[in-house]
Amino acid sequence: MKAVVLSGSNQLAVADAAAPEVAEGGVVVALRTAALNHRDVWIKLGQYAGIKYPSILGSDGAGVVVEAGAAVDRGWIGREVVINPSLEWGANERAQGAGFNILGLPREGTLAERVAVPAAQLARKPEALTWEESAALPLGGLTAWRAVFSRAKLKKGERILITGIGGGVAVFALQFAVAAGAEAWVTSSSPEKIARAVLLGAKGGFDYSKEGWAKEAATAAGAFDVIIDSAGGPGFSSLVDLAAPGGRIAFFGATRGDPGTLPMRKIFWRQLSLLGSTMGSPRDWTEMVTFVGKHRIKPVVSEVFPLARATEAFELMERGGQFGKIVMRISD
Structure with a gap:
C-alpha cells in the first residue's frame, strides 16, 4: 500500500509500505480520508518521545472496515467509520494509565491506504459529515x-x-x-x-x-x-x-x-x-461524538491535499497557515 513514511528526522515521503494484518479483536480500515495534527509535525522534527523509524504517521482517519479479526462482530465489515486515536486509556477516568498511547506512534497510523486498529476504537461515521469533516474530528475534537x-x-x-x-x-x-x-x-x-x-x-x-x-x-x-x-x-x-x-x-x-x-x-x-489535560477517555469520546451529532457541529476543514502531496500539507501546518484541520484525501 501507499503511505506517508517517516524514515528519519525530517525525512518524510510517500512510499510503499506493508499492508497491515488484522489482529484478534481488531479490524482493518480502508481509509478514505485522514488529517494532520501538530503531533505529526513534532514527530517529523524528532521532537517527540519514543520515536521509531520507519513510522507511518497520522492519528485521525475515516474509512470503511474491510477485515475483522477473531471475536469481532462481522457486522462491522463494510461499515463507514471514524477512528478514536486514544488507545488503552485504562480504568481511571481522571487520568490515562501507563499503557496509554496514541495512534500514529508507536502503532502505525492513518496516513496510509489502510490501518489496523482494535474494533473498540471504532464509531460509525456521522451521516451529516463529509469524509473530510469526519477525518477532521477525532483527535482535535x-x-x-x-x-x-x-x-x-x-x-x-x-x-x-x-x-x-x-x-x-x-x-x-x-x-x-x-x-x-x-x-x-x-x-x-x-x-x-x-x-x-x-x-x-x-x-x-x-x-x-x-x-x-x-x-x-x-x-x-x-x-x-x-x-x-x-x-x-x-x-x-x-x-x-x-x-x-x-x-x-x-x-x-x-x-x-x-x-x-x-x-x-x-x-x-x-x-x-x-x-x-491530554486527549480523552472512551467516555469522553462517546460524549463528544454524541454532542457533535446533537448540535450538528461541522468540523472546520482548512485545506484538503491528496496523499501524494503530503509534504505540502506538512509544510502548511509547520508555518501555522491553517484555520481548522488539514485533511488528506486517501482514496475516493
Missing part, C-alpha cells in the same frame, strides 16, 4: 472536549477565552463552547483568524502579539471563568491575570515552553485551578 468539559467543566452562560485560534483543537473548543451557550472570546496574532472565529460564534478576539493585549481583553470582556490554552510560555502569566476568581485554566500543550515562575500569590488568593 476529543482533546477539546476533555479540556473544555471534563476538566474545566464549562457551563452555559460562562465566559471562556480560547488562545491561539486557528489550530484544530482551538477551533473545536470554540465550536463546543458556542454550542453549549457560553460567551466565547479568542486570541490570535492574525486578524483574519479572529474574524473567522467571530463568524463561528466568538464574541470577539485579541491580538496576543500586541503589547497590552491582556488589558484590552480585560476592558472589553472582563474576567474569564474558563481559559483554554496550548502554548504556555511567558504569556501564561497574562492568562492568570485574566482569570476570574475561582476560574479554571485548562491546558493541553506547551508549544512556547514552560511559563517560568508562576504568580503563586495570585493563583492561591483568587482560588484558581490549573488543569492539565
